[in-house]
Amino acid sequence: MTLAHWLPFAIASAILVAIPGPTVLLVISYALGHGRRFAMVTTAGVALGDLTSMTASMLGLGVILAASATLFTALKWLGAAYLIYLGIKLWRAPVSTADAPATGETRPSRIFAHAYTVTALNPKSIVFFVAFVPQFIDTQVATWSQIAIFEATFVALGTLNALGYAVLASAARRAIRSPRVQRGVNCTGGTLLIGAGLLAAAWRKSTA
Secondary structure, eight states: OOHHHHHHHHHHHHHHHHSOOHHHHHHHHHHHHHOHHHHHHHHHHHHHHHHHHHHHHHTTHHHHHHHOHHHHHHHHHHHHHHHHHHHHHHHHOOOOOTTSOOOSOOOHHHHHHHHHHHHHTOHHHHHHHHHHGGGGOOTTSOHHHHHHHHHHHHHHHHHHHHHHHHHHHHHHHTTOOOHHHHHHHHHHHHHHHHHHHHHHHHOOOOOO
């Protein structure tokens, strides 16, 4: 693979992952609510979710979803419902006092699972990978080796992006001590997640 094939992919991928979406909202919410330790757990979930989504795409799941309205709709509604569930959960999460940590979901395994599920069960990402990656493949070079490089590149960029948001949010958390402010953050984050779920449910495949 030449730099001329890899660099445009890397630039396009960097732009894509930098755009705030459901995954970024989840990372920020957990970092604000629980601090850097859980930000790292969330980032790990995002990384594995990106890896799962892109691998599934390359193995043909994206082609199936693009061709089957029934399968696409089922996964779309599942992902949308999960986002709405997380938004409601964040709305209802208790806040901390000035001297105590937040007492919402604090099991790393559950937080990891939430981040993984939101990232992996995004039908738009799966279909996007199928339409996006082939544009950068050099037909004169072994296909699977290129796919492996593209996948590693995208996952690395997505992980660094999530980590950056998490670190910034966890740093800002130190300045947030008022329960009223924390409640506002939870409600805002919950509302955004619910909105993302509703938008995901309303999203339609392109008929082009």
